[in-house]
Amino acid sequence: MNMFRLNTVRKKLLGVVLLTTLVALIVALGSIVGYNLRTYHYNLISDMATQSELLGHMTAPALSFDDKQLATQNLNLLKLRPKVRAAALYNSRGEIFATYTAAGEPANFPHVAIADEQKIEGRNLVVSKRILTEGELNGTVYLRADYELVDRLMTHLSIAVLVIILAMTIAFFLSMRLQKVISEPIQAIASIAQEVVEQRDYSRRAQKMSSDEVGTLVDSFNNMLSEIQRRTQALETSNQDIAREINERRLIQQEVMHLNSALEDRVKERTSQLETSNAELEQARAAAENANQAKSAFLSSMSHELRTPLNAVLGFTQLLLVNPASLTPERIEEFSNHILKAGEHLLVLINEVLDLAKVESGTMTLSMEPVAVSDVLEECQQLIEPLAAQRNINLFIPRESQAYVFADRTRLKQVLLNLLSNAIKYNRDRGTVSVELSSNTEGYIRMAVHDSGLGLTEKQMQQLFQPFNRLGQEAGVEEGTGIGLVVTKRLLELMGGRIGVASEAGKGSTFWVELKCLVSSSAAVSPQLAHANTNIPVSRQDSSLHTVLYVEDNPVNLKLVEEVMTFRSDVRLLTAADGRLGVELARAHLPDVILLDINLPNLSGNEVFKILRKEEKTRDIPIIAVTANAMPREIEKGLALGFFRYITKPINVSELLNALDSAIESLNINQQRDSES
Amino acid sequence: MLCLCGLGNVVFAQTLDPPDVERQVKAAYLYKFGSYVEWPERAFVGPENTVKVGIIGASALADELSQMVAGRTINGRQISVRKVRSGEVLTAFNVLFIGSASNDKLGEILATTKGLPILTVTEAADGLAQGSIINFVVVDGKVRFEVAPKTAHLGNLNISARLLAAAFKVAGT
Numbered sequence A: 001m002n003m004f005r006l007n008t009v010r011k012k013l014l015g016v017v018l019l020t021t022l023v024a025l026i027v028a029l030g031s032i033v034g035y036n037l038r039t040y041h042y043n044l045i046s047d048m049a050t051q052s053e054l055l056g057h058m059t060a061p062a063l064s065f066d067d068k069q070l071a072t073q074n075l076n077l078l079k080l081r082p083k084v085r086a087a088a089l090y091n092s093r094g095e096i097f098a099t100y101t102a103a104g105e106p107a108n109f110p111h112v113a114i115a116d117e118q119k120i121e122g123r124n125l126v127v128s129k130r131i132l133t134e135g136e137l138n139g140t141v142y143l144r145a146d147y148e149l150v151d152r153l154m155t156h157l158s159i160a161v162l163v164i165i166l167a168m169t170i171a172f173f174l175s176m177r178l179q180k181v182i183s184e185p186i187q188a189i190a191s192i193a194q195e196v197v198e199q200r201d202y203s204r205r206a207q208k209m210s211s212d213e214v215g216t217l218v219d220s221f222n223n224m225l226s227e228i229q230r231r232t233q234a235l236e237t238s239n240q241d242i243a244r245e246i247n248e249r250r251l252i253q254q255e256v257m258h259l260n261s262a263l264e265d266r267v268k269e270r271t272s273q274l275e276t277s278n279a280e281l282e283q284a285r286a287a288a289e290n291a292n293q294a295k296s297a298f299l300s301s302m303s304h305e306l307r308t309p310l311n312a313v314l315g316f317t318q319l320l321l322v323n324p325a326s327l328t329p330e331r332i333e334e335f336s337n338h339i340l341k342a343g344e345h346l347l348v349l350i351n352e353v354l355d356l357a358k359v360e361s362g363t364m365t366l367s368m369e370p371v372a373v374s375d376v377l378e379e380c381q382q383l384i385e386p387l388a389a390q391r392n393i394n395l396f397i398p399r400e401s402q403a404y405v406f407a408d409r410t411r412l413k414q415v416l417l418n419l420l421s422n423a424i425k426y427n428r429d430r431g432t433v434s435v436e437l438s439s440n441t442e443g444y445i446r447m448a449v450h451d452s453g454l455g456l457t458e459k460q461m462q463q464l465f466q467p468f469n470r471l472g473q474e475a476g477v478e479e480g481t482g483i484g485l486v487v488t489k490r491l492l493e494l495m496g497g498r499i500g501v502a503s504e505a506g507k508g509s510t511f512w513v514e515l516k517c518l519v520s521s522s523a524a525v526s527p528q529l530a531h532a533n534t535n536i537p538v539s540r541q542d543s544s545l546h547t548v549l550y551v552e553d554n555p556v557n558l559k560l561v562e563e564v565m566t567f568r569s570d571v572r573l574l575t576a577a578d579g580r581l582g583v584e585l586a587r588a589h590l591p592d593v594i595l596l597d598i599n600l601p602n603l604s605g606n607e608v609f610k611i612l613r614k615e616e617k618t619r620d621i622p623i624i625a626v627t628a629n630a631m632p633r634e635i636e637k638g639l640a641l642g643f644f645r646y647i648t649k650p651i652n653v654s655e656l657l658n659a660l661d662s663a664i665e666s667l668n669i670n671q672q673r674d675s676e677s
Numbered sequence B: 001m002l003c004l005c006g007l008g009n010v011v012f013a014q015t016l017d018p019p020d021v022e023r024q025v026k027a028a029y030l031y032k033f034g035s036y037v038e039w040p041e042r043a044f045v046g047p048e049n050t051v052k053v054g055i056i057g058a059s060a061l062a063d064e065l066s067q068m069v070a071g072r073t074i075n076g077r078q079i080s081v082r083k084v085r086s087g088e089v090l091t092a093f094n095v096l097f098i099g100s101a102s103n104d105k106l107g108e109i110l111a112t113t114k115g116l117p118i119l120t121v122t123e124a125a126d127g128l129a130q131g132s133i134i135n136f137v138v139v140d141g142k143v144r145f146e147v148a149p150k151t152a153h154l155g156n157l158n159i160s161a162r163l164l165a166a167a168f169k170v171a172g173t
Helices: A009-064 A068-080 A149-178 A180-199 A213-322 A329-361 A373-391 A409-425 A458-462 A484-494 A555-566 A579-589 A605-614 A632-641 A653-676 B002-013 B018-036 B059-068 B100-113 B149-154 B161-166
Strands: A084-091 A096-101 A117-121 A124-133 A136-146 A368-372 A394-396 A404-408 A432-439 A444-451 A498-504 A508-518 A546-551 A571-576 A593-596 A623-627 A645-648 B051-056 B077-083 B095-098 B119-122 B134-139 B142-147
Touching (some): A009 A068, A009 A084, A009 A124, A009 A136, A009 A149, A009 A180, A068 A084, A149 A180, A213 A329, A329 A484, A368 A409, A373 A409, A373 A432, A404 A409, A409 A444, A409 A508, A484 A498, A555 A571, A571 A579, A593 A605, A605 A632, A623 A632, A645 A653, B018 B134, B018 B161, B095 B100, B100 B119
Parallel strands (some): A546 A571, A546 A593, B051 B077, B095 B119, B119 B134
Antiparallel strands (some): A084 A096, A117 A124, A124 A136, A368 A404, A432 A444, A444 A508, A498 A508, B134 B142
């Protein structure tokens, strides 16, 4: 079967022809040889059987008449048959009677006669034949002949091999010539196919040489080449598309990788930012916690600070009410002073808290303007001198200054008063407080307040401007809220200024503030002095009687104003407990001035105001708002509505009286104008 | 088989009892000669169709032969052995043995059988010369025989060549 692995059609055809020839030859020669050998075998046996028969017949007389010589003579005739290699004659008793051997043949014979048989012994054919005479056994003939079957077989095979070689050679050369008829067209196709594969030239075509199956193959092959040519072109086009697409994708991928790395950088950046902000948050949280703790401490402190003056107010008031008749006027005055002082302190406390709340919530509004430093200092001295005198503190405040600063006048005064009162409060007995003015190159003017107190430690200075921190003075004798300096600092910052402190323990401290200095001393500045006078003016020189209507639902406030008006002989006070009554009274009496509370039952103060303004008779009456709505926005709103003045509770009596006087004055001016016209 | 046994015995016992062995061998040969001789059809006439053997002057041999051929045939014919009395017509026999006891009357007897299909067997020194067809001789202590085929032809007897080949001597050659 090896030949079917041969790689060419040529060789396969050759193999098929040769194998077929070989098989045919083997079958034919095998049959012939077999038949020949079989014939030889049977002929030889038949021949020897005849020979033995003849010999028996011939030697019968010799046996009958006991003539060994004759018997030997008879046997020697076998020389004419060289194939017979040996013969023997046995008598009727089975004994050897005579023998014959050809030249070179060993004289081996059976000692006793054997019955009729023909058998092959090696390369010999042995025939044994009984001799019968008149039906009686006369003797036995024994013949041994060459049996040449193997030799013949070898000879035949040799001849067969020679014949096969000859025949195969002829067949080989014959088929070598004949197979070209089939293999050449196929090889032509194969070589074309190989060229097409190697050169990738699909335009090649095989030549058709015959119209048989190979011819059909050529046609099919050419058709297939056309198809391949077409598909290859399509494939190349598609490959180019794919290559282009791959290139685009690679570019996109690079872009994506680039973006990814950028994104990673951003993430890292954000992460570090987050870490930073986390740390900041942590700091802020810690700060908030500190602040919260301070606030808690402050609330308990506030409770204490608010209760202390309230205690004085309530206690002395109760003393006055228990038995007023038994008290001397001096005692009454003393108690009243205590009550007044405590109430004022309460007011300061509440104002400071409100200020801080406003500053912290960012709702503080400032009225910035050029302010003369000397004016402010003078006012401060007037305000602070009683306190200094009370404590035996020597106060040195310079008055000679041409400097102007850009600030809110009231707030600047508040800042300086805070610093001065601190310097006095936390000073030693008979100590000194001095104010020093200086200007620096940056265009700021510095106001430094020196004291001769205990001074501050480094740690205390660090905690100085923290809200609600009183630097260990929480349980001290001095009244304070712990927020004065915080408000001060915030106010200065709002006004574009700065605050700082320098201190030496045991020798005193210096608190300074700096504000932007205005070089020009503008004439537009018209310092409007606050009413530093705490004494209530008890009388007015105006002789005419003025009617004042007070609309107030709170009996205590009503009573207070009634008491205040008892000092004014020129004023006749009418009171109304709600807005409706107020409007009716105003229509009925047409008062010169109306004091109007805003938060009234039934009809609010603003509504009353609007009703009165609509009516011609009451339209020109000056109306002063007296209310606890102390928020600046509400004040603005009220003034915008047309109130003559806006007075907040708790009522400052002198302020109220001033407002009243102003209203009466404006009334007089209007009357004069009316009379003139 | 008995005959052959007797023959063998003859050969080995010849010296011990020569006359008996010789008689036995000759009896056996007499019987065997029949196989190599062809008689004309007219020799066997009569209803019996047997091979008739006549013995003259050898009474012991006749007895011997009678025992030997009992149940045997020559060419399919029965064998009958009879001693020939003097004066008896001899033409009816097919085989005639004339013993040495009658050698003095040999010429007379053979004259009567001349030209007849009778196989004559003698044991005289000049048997063939006197006109017999087969004559026994003793050579080297062994019983052999001489054959005169021409004499046989006279009586229309045909002697087989194979018998001639076995003969010690063939007269007329």
